[in-house]
Amino acid sequence: MLPSAFYHWKEQTWDLYLVDSFALDQASNTYTVKIKSDLTWSDGKPITAQDYLTTFWCQWVLGSPLWDYIDKIAAPDDHTFTMKMNQPAPVVERYLLHSNIIPTQQYGDIAEQARKIAEGGGSASSEPAAALNTKLVKYQPENYIASGPFTIDYKSMSNSQLTLIKNTHGYAADRVKFDRIVIYNGETPEISPLVLSKDIDYATNGFPVASAKQFESLGYEILRPPTYSGPALYMSFDKQPEFTDVRVRQALNHAIDHARNGSTALGSSGKPTKYYSGFSDFLVDAWVSPDQKSALNDYGYDQDKAASLLEAAGWKRSGNSWRLPNGKAAAYELLFPSDYADWSGAAKDLGEQLTKFGIPIKLRGVVSTQQPINVYKSDFQLAIQAWGNSAQPYPYFSFVAAFLNYNYPLAKNNGGRGIDYALKRNVAGFGKVDIQKLIEATGSGTDQDTLIANTTKLARIFNAELPIIPLFERLGNSPALNGVRVKNFPTNDDPLITNSLYADNLVILAMLSGELEPVAK
Known part of the structure; x- marks a missing residue:
């Protein structure tokens, strides 16, 4: 449809x-x-x-x-x-x-x-x-009724794949130059062997660096469109009240080498964040006032700065480790989705970095169907979850993801309070704010100057507060195989490469326009 x-x-x-x-x-x-x-x-x-x-x-x-x-x-x-x-x-x-x-x-x-x-x-x-x-x-209809150029071949359906066949009545059926598409279902471990065997022409999973290099050696080109999102470090403000001190969150951000974390997880597709605005760097020029962009802290990798902030918050060094103001050792468990290869890599590297900095991290991997439930129910100390929004080009949706999705206003629908970050609070430079109302203001109205001003204000608040800490921005590392079944996929120079990988995908657009062609038989 x-x-x-x-x-x-x-x-x-x-x-x-x-x-x-x-x-x-x-x-x-x-x-x-x-x-x-x-x-x-x-x-x-x-x-x-x-x-x-x-x-x-x-x-x-x-x-x-x-x-x-x-x-x-x-x-x-x-x-x-x-x-x-x-x-x-x-x-x-x-x-x-x-x-x-x-x-x-x-x-x-x-x-x-x-x-x-x-x-x-x-x-x-x-x-x-x-x-x-x-x-x-x-409700499960007996048959799929399509408006587009393909419909489902029910005889081909299984848990692992299905085949789309031409719907001659559909929109763009006259332009689309393929009669059949096989779609495989699975996370990275299931899809990787199919790429290696060249049974797949194009995939959008988050592949590890080593896999991407293997694919390139086999002749695949790696497409790197933005996803306008990535993994972030979540903190339980209820279970670990030391994180309610903004200086601690700022210190953690300075203590992390984000370039290393992104590179370890995804190679060239793990792009360190520059602005920490709460939404993708790719959207900042359009939505943050030019005179305010320089006010956004880039949180450069600086462990001396991190140490200074922790000490100001009452933490103390004890040998090669840190102790909280109450004298307890600062040591945490990090919950991550074990079947996401890229986020798993980010979690392991983050654990190594913070442990070396003096904050020991114990890793706990849980499958991606269960891990978000743990976060909703506040069953974690630190966790890896998403920041940004891959489906919507407006910062409003990214702010909802950052402040609400895994926080008490929405986590209550899943039986918990999530990170339990208070949305009515005092913020340095802004006084008392109601963040939920500020989010609504970034999505309301049609005057562009007002929308930019409202978005800029909340971007600066996110930048100062860091309710979650983006680790890096994920670009696609999507293998595309030219010359076997598809003549030529779009390239990284295509103007549409800035479209979100998971929303208005440039390969789907190329197919619907007729630009994507099969190899001549």
Whole structure:
């Protein structure tokens, strides 16, 4: 299923797919989308504005943040869809155009029930909506109905792979030059052997440095698009109250050689962070006021500075180790997802660095399906989890990831308080702040100067506070094999290389545009 459009992250422009146009009427805070008139689903039924209603009512059932910003959707005719905002917000455009549109013939009944609950005064957290949410989450259609150039070959499906076959009715089917795509499922340990055997032409896993070098020796080119995210060091402020002193967090950041950590984990794809703004360095020029960028501390590797900050916070050296103000030894367990090869490498190197600095680290690896649950439930001292946002080009979403995702406002949905970092606090240079309200301000309004000012303020607060400590920014290290089944993949010089690896992927865009070609038989 395709979205209405794909985004060009650097140019901040859209490639329109299912729609001919979109426009915002600022007077009424209403977006209007004009849907292409000649589109059909793979079952032959037309794609209409009703499918847009179905899509966004189902998002209401699922509790999408979109509905915090809108209060009405409508379909004036078969090819016109409107979305009215209750407050201007740039993130609405992303939700509107980048949501995968789903078919009414499968999800329409649930969407209609959602509409009746909402228009009857019920909320998405009401009992009827919760029951409908459960029904939607458990719903498994008998067949996949596609809007794009491929559909699923059900005979090929297994736990490890599936095959996509051409959907001749789909959008861009006339441009796409491949008739069949085999998709393999698995984390890095499962996918690596398939790359080595050249059964895979392109992969997006986080491969270790040694594996990437092996792939290059076999003829693969390594593509390095940004992911706008990476691993970060999380601290339990409840279990380890010494971390509530901002000087301790700043000291830890100075004590870590981030360039070494990134290189150890991912080689050239582990890029040390420069600005520590809470979002990707690739977005800083667009979202931080030029006169304020120099105010962001780059936290250069400086263990003398780290020691000075710890001593100011009451820590004391004892031989080759550190003791807390209460006299206890500073020693911690570091929880990391054991099946993520790149994050595992980052965790092991971080443990070595801090241990050598005098803070012994014991590593505890847990599979990635369980490790986030431990973090949500505050069952950790230190942990590796994500910072940034690979799916959204607005800093707002990265701030949500940094301050909220694994903190008490959202961790409570998973039975815990996460890092338990207080969001109402005094911040040097800013006084008393309510960080949750500041986050909302970075996603509200349409005046770009105001949005930049709000984003700049919160970037400076993140930079000073370091509620989590980004270790490095992950670039893709995606092996791409030219000349076997695919003539030529995009290169690292392609203008679209700045698109996020996991959102508006440049290889998918190249395929949908027809630029990606098979090797001539």
